[in-house]
Amino acid sequence: MVLEPSRYQDPRTWKMTPAMLRARKPFFKGNMIGLGILGALSVGIYFYTYSFLHKDNDFIDVPIPPIDEKELEQLKREFELERSKRSGN
Template sequence: MVLEHSRYQDPRTWKMTPAMLRARRPFFKKNLVGLGALLLVTGGIYVYTYRFLNRDNDFADVPIPPIDAKELEQLKKEYEQRKKDVRKD
Protein backbone atom coordinates (compact mmCIF):
# COMPACT_ATOMS: atom_id res chain seq x y z
CA MET A 1 0.00 0.00 0.00
CA VAL A 2 1.20 3.54 -0.72
CA LEU A 3 0.60 5.07 2.71
CA GLU A 4 2.10 2.35 4.87
CA HIS A 5 3.33 3.26 8.31
CA SER A 6 7.01 4.20 8.41
CA ARG A 7 9.02 4.04 11.59
CA TYR A 8 10.52 7.44 10.70
CA GLN A 9 7.13 9.18 10.69
CA ASP A 10 4.57 9.78 13.39
CA PRO A 11 1.53 7.65 12.39
CA ARG A 12 -0.95 10.32 13.50
CA THR A 13 0.59 13.48 12.04
CA TRP A 14 2.93 12.02 9.36
CA LYS A 15 5.72 14.33 10.60
CA MET A 16 9.32 13.18 10.85
CA THR A 17 10.41 11.67 14.12
CA PRO A 18 13.38 13.04 16.06
CA ALA A 19 15.42 10.02 14.88
CA MET A 20 14.79 10.95 11.25
CA LEU A 21 15.67 14.57 11.90
CA ARG A 22 18.97 13.50 13.51
CA ALA A 23 19.74 11.21 10.56
CA ARG A 24 19.19 13.99 8.04
CA ARG A 25 21.09 16.73 9.92
CA PRO A 26 24.61 15.90 8.55
CA PHE A 27 23.39 16.21 4.95
CA PHE A 28 21.45 19.46 5.33
CA LYS A 29 24.31 21.84 4.42
CA LYS A 30 25.46 19.72 1.50
CA ASN A 31 21.93 19.55 0.18
CA LEU A 32 21.59 23.34 0.40
CA VAL A 33 24.87 23.80 -1.46
CA GLY A 34 23.68 21.38 -4.15
CA LEU A 35 20.36 23.16 -4.41
CA GLY A 36 22.13 26.50 -4.74
CA ALA A 37 24.37 25.11 -7.50
CA LEU A 38 21.41 23.73 -9.41
CA LEU A 39 19.53 27.02 -9.11
CA LEU A 40 22.57 29.00 -10.29
CA VAL A 41 23.10 26.77 -13.32
CA THR A 42 19.42 26.86 -14.23
CA GLY A 43 19.23 30.62 -13.73
CA GLY A 44 22.39 31.15 -15.75
CA ILE A 45 21.04 29.14 -18.66
CA TYR A 46 17.76 31.04 -18.49
CA VAL A 47 19.45 34.46 -18.45
CA TYR A 48 21.85 33.50 -21.27
CA THR A 49 18.98 32.23 -23.43
CA TYR A 50 16.83 35.28 -22.69
CA ARG A 51 19.61 37.68 -23.64
CA PHE A 52 20.48 35.69 -26.76
CA LEU A 53 16.89 35.62 -27.98
CA ASN A 54 16.28 39.32 -27.27
CA ARG A 55 18.95 40.54 -29.63
CA ASP A 56 17.05 42.72 -32.05
CA ASN A 57 19.48 42.78 -34.96
CA ASP A 58 17.46 40.68 -37.39
CA PHE A 59 16.58 43.48 -39.79
CA ALA A 60 19.26 46.04 -38.92
CA ASP A 61 20.84 45.75 -42.37
CA VAL A 62 17.56 46.19 -44.30
CA PRO A 63 17.14 49.77 -45.50
CA ILE A 64 13.75 51.40 -44.89
CA PRO A 65 12.48 53.17 -48.00
CA PRO A 66 11.28 56.74 -47.59
CA ILE A 67 7.51 57.34 -47.65
CA ASP A 68 5.81 60.53 -48.78
CA ALA A 69 3.12 62.33 -46.77
CA LYS A 70 0.22 61.41 -49.10
CA GLU A 71 0.99 57.71 -48.91
CA LEU A 72 1.33 57.93 -45.13
CA GLU A 73 -2.09 59.58 -44.82
CA GLN A 74 -3.64 56.86 -46.99
CA LEU A 75 -2.11 54.14 -44.81
CA LYS A 76 -3.39 55.84 -41.64
CA LYS A 77 -6.93 56.00 -43.08
CA GLU A 78 -6.80 52.29 -43.97
CA TYR A 79 -5.57 51.46 -40.49
CA GLU A 80 -8.32 53.45 -38.80
CA GLN A 81 -10.94 51.84 -41.04
CA ARG A 82 -9.70 48.34 -40.11
CA LYS A 83 -9.83 49.24 -36.42
CA LYS A 84 -13.43 50.36 -36.79
CA ASP A 85 -14.35 47.17 -38.68
CA VAL A 86 -12.80 44.98 -36.00
CA ARG A 87 -14.71 46.79 -33.24
CA LYS A 88 -18.02 46.15 -35.02
CA ASP A 89 -17.45 42.38 -35.10
Template sequence: MAFEQSRYQDPVTYKMTPAMIRARRPFFAKNMFGLGILLGVTAGVYGYTYNFLHRDGDFSDVPIPPIDAKELEQLKKEYEEHKKQRDE
Protein backbone atom coordinates in the same frame (compact mmCIF):
# COMPACT_ATOMS: atom_id res chain seq x y z
CA MET B 1 -2.50 3.14 4.80
CA ALA B 2 -2.98 6.68 3.56
CA PHE B 3 -4.27 8.05 6.86
CA GLU B 4 -1.94 6.23 9.25
CA GLN B 5 0.00 8.37 11.67
CA SER B 6 3.66 8.61 10.70
CA ARG B 7 6.19 7.56 13.32
CA TYR B 8 8.42 10.43 12.23
CA GLN B 9 5.92 13.22 12.88
CA ASP B 10 4.62 14.57 16.14
CA PRO B 11 0.86 13.76 16.17
CA VAL B 12 -0.03 17.17 17.64
CA THR B 13 2.18 19.63 15.77
CA TYR B 14 3.04 17.48 12.71
CA LYS B 15 6.69 18.52 13.05
CA MET B 16 9.56 16.09 12.50
CA THR B 17 10.57 14.05 15.51
CA PRO B 18 14.16 14.12 16.78
CA ALA B 19 14.69 10.67 15.24
CA MET B 20 13.76 11.97 11.80
CA ILE B 21 15.99 15.01 12.21
CA ARG B 22 18.92 12.75 13.17
CA ALA B 23 18.26 10.49 10.17
CA ARG B 24 18.25 13.42 7.74
CA ARG B 25 21.27 15.25 9.17
CA PRO B 26 23.99 13.38 7.18
CA PHE B 27 22.30 14.23 3.89
CA PHE B 28 21.65 17.92 4.55
CA ALA B 29 24.98 19.27 3.26
CA LYS B 30 24.88 17.16 0.08
CA ASN B 31 21.29 18.16 -0.58
CA MET B 32 22.09 21.85 -0.14
CA PHE B 33 25.10 21.50 -2.45
CA GLY B 34 22.91 19.85 -5.10
CA LEU B 35 20.28 22.55 -4.67
CA GLY B 36 22.94 25.21 -5.16
CA ILE B 37 24.12 23.58 -8.37
CA LEU B 38 20.58 23.27 -9.73
CA LEU B 39 19.75 26.88 -8.87
CA GLY B 40 23.05 28.06 -10.34
CA VAL B 41 22.49 26.25 -13.64
CA THR B 42 18.92 27.54 -13.83
CA ALA B 43 19.99 31.12 -13.09
CA GLY B 44 22.79 30.81 -15.65
CA VAL B 45 20.43 29.63 -18.38
CA TYR B 46 17.90 32.38 -17.63
CA GLY B 47 20.63 35.03 -17.43
CA TYR B 48 22.23 33.94 -20.71
CA THR B 49 18.83 33.87 -22.43
CA TYR B 50 17.87 37.29 -21.07
CA ASN B 51 21.13 38.85 -22.23
CA PHE B 52 20.90 37.15 -25.63
CA LEU B 53 17.34 38.33 -26.26
CA HIS B 54 17.89 41.92 -25.09
CA ARG B 55 20.72 42.88 -27.37
CA ASP B 56 20.26 46.23 -29.11
CA GLY B 57 20.48 46.80 -32.81
CA ASP B 58 18.77 43.70 -34.14
CA PHE B 59 17.53 45.49 -37.27
CA SER B 60 19.75 48.56 -37.25
CA ASP B 61 21.42 47.53 -40.52
CA VAL B 62 18.09 47.12 -42.40
CA PRO B 63 17.25 50.25 -44.38
CA ILE B 64 13.72 51.63 -44.06
CA PRO B 65 12.33 52.55 -47.46
CA PRO B 66 10.92 56.06 -47.80
CA ILE B 67 7.16 56.44 -48.15
CA ASP B 68 5.56 59.19 -50.21
CA ALA B 69 2.62 61.32 -49.11
CA LYS B 70 0.05 59.51 -51.31
CA GLU B 71 0.89 56.11 -49.86
CA LEU B 72 0.79 57.56 -46.35
CA GLU B 73 -2.68 59.01 -46.90
CA GLN B 74 -3.89 55.70 -48.35
CA LEU B 75 -2.55 53.80 -45.34
CA LYS B 76 -4.17 56.25 -42.92
CA LYS B 77 -7.48 55.87 -44.74
CA GLU B 78 -7.29 52.05 -44.62
CA TYR B 79 -6.42 52.20 -40.95
CA GLU B 80 -9.39 54.43 -40.13
CA GLU B 81 -11.76 52.13 -42.07
CA HIS B 82 -10.38 49.10 -40.29
CA LYS B 83 -10.72 50.87 -36.94
CA LYS B 84 -14.37 51.72 -37.63
CA GLN B 85 -15.15 48.13 -38.63
CA ARG B 86 -13.46 46.80 -35.54
CA ASP B 87 -15.38 49.13 -33.21
CA GLU B 88 -18.77 48.19 -34.67
Protein backbone atom coordinates in the same frame (compact mmCIF):
# COMPACT_ATOMS: atom_id res chain seq x y z
CA MET C 1 -2.89 -0.73 -0.98
CA VAL C 2 -2.39 0.80 2.43
CA LEU C 3 0.85 2.54 3.24
CA GLU C 4 2.78 0.81 5.95
CA PRO C 5 3.93 3.17 8.69
CA SER C 6 7.64 3.77 8.76
CA ARG C 7 9.75 3.51 11.88
CA TYR C 8 10.91 7.04 11.19
CA GLN C 9 7.44 8.58 11.09
CA ASP C 10 4.86 9.07 13.77
CA PRO C 11 1.95 6.78 12.76
CA ARG C 12 -0.69 9.30 13.84
CA THR C 13 0.69 12.53 12.37
CA TRP C 14 3.13 11.16 9.72
CA LYS C 15 5.74 13.65 10.97
CA MET C 16 9.40 12.68 11.18
CA THR C 17 10.54 11.23 14.46
CA PRO C 18 13.53 12.66 16.32
CA ALA C 19 15.62 9.70 15.08
CA MET C 20 14.89 10.66 11.46
CA LEU C 21 15.68 14.30 12.14
CA ARG C 22 19.02 13.30 13.69
CA ALA C 23 19.81 11.03 10.70
CA ARG C 24 19.15 13.82 8.18
CA LYS C 25 20.93 16.59 10.06
CA PRO C 26 24.51 15.93 8.75
CA PHE C 27 23.33 16.15 5.14
CA PHE C 28 21.28 19.33 5.43
CA LYS C 29 24.11 21.80 4.73
CA GLY C 30 25.40 19.85 1.73
CA ASN C 31 21.91 19.50 0.31
CA MET C 32 21.28 23.23 0.64
CA ILE C 33 24.59 24.04 -1.07
CA GLY C 34 23.68 21.65 -3.90
CA LEU C 35 20.24 23.21 -4.17
CA GLY C 36 21.79 26.67 -4.35
CA ILE C 37 24.26 25.61 -7.06
CA LEU C 38 21.58 23.91 -9.16
CA GLY C 39 19.21 26.85 -8.72
CA ALA C 40 21.88 29.40 -9.65
CA LEU C 41 22.90 27.34 -12.67
CA SER C 42 19.30 27.07 -13.86
CA VAL C 43 18.62 30.79 -13.39
CA GLY C 44 21.93 31.68 -15.07
CA ILE C 45 21.17 29.54 -18.11
CA TYR C 46 17.68 31.00 -18.32
CA PHE C 47 18.87 34.63 -18.24
CA TYR C 48 21.73 33.96 -20.66
CA THR C 49 19.31 32.38 -23.13
CA TYR C 50 16.77 35.18 -22.63
CA SER C 51 19.38 37.89 -23.26
CA PHE C 52 20.84 36.02 -26.25
CA LEU C 53 17.46 35.56 -27.93
CA HIS C 54 16.47 39.20 -27.50
CA LYS C 55 19.38 40.53 -29.53
CA ASP C 56 17.24 40.82 -32.63
CA ASN C 57 19.39 42.69 -35.15
CA ASP C 58 18.70 40.46 -38.12
CA PHE C 59 17.20 43.18 -40.30
CA ILE C 60 19.26 46.16 -39.14
CA ASP C 61 21.10 46.33 -42.47
CA VAL C 62 17.89 46.36 -44.59
CA PRO C 63 17.11 49.92 -45.68
CA ILE C 64 13.59 51.23 -45.20
CA PRO C 65 12.37 52.84 -48.41
CA PRO C 66 11.06 56.39 -48.16
CA ILE C 67 7.31 56.87 -48.47
CA ASP C 68 5.73 59.85 -50.20
CA GLU C 69 2.96 61.95 -48.65
CA LYS C 70 0.17 60.56 -50.88
CA GLU C 71 0.88 56.98 -49.84
CA LEU C 72 1.13 58.02 -46.21
CA GLU C 73 -2.26 59.76 -46.31
CA GLN C 74 -3.82 56.73 -48.03
CA LEU C 75 -2.42 54.40 -45.37
CA LYS C 76 -3.70 56.67 -42.59
CA ARG C 77 -7.20 56.68 -44.11
CA GLU C 78 -7.17 52.89 -44.41
CA PHE C 79 -6.00 52.57 -40.82
CA GLU C 80 -8.71 54.89 -39.49
CA LEU C 81 -11.37 53.11 -41.54
CA GLU C 82 -10.28 49.74 -40.18
CA ARG C 83 -10.17 51.08 -36.62
CA SER C 84 -13.66 52.52 -36.91
CA LYS C 85 -14.97 49.18 -38.22
CA ARG C 86 -13.48 47.35 -35.27
CA SER C 87 -14.78 49.78 -32.65
CA GLY C 88 -18.23 49.83 -34.27
CA ASN C 89 -18.73 46.07 -33.93
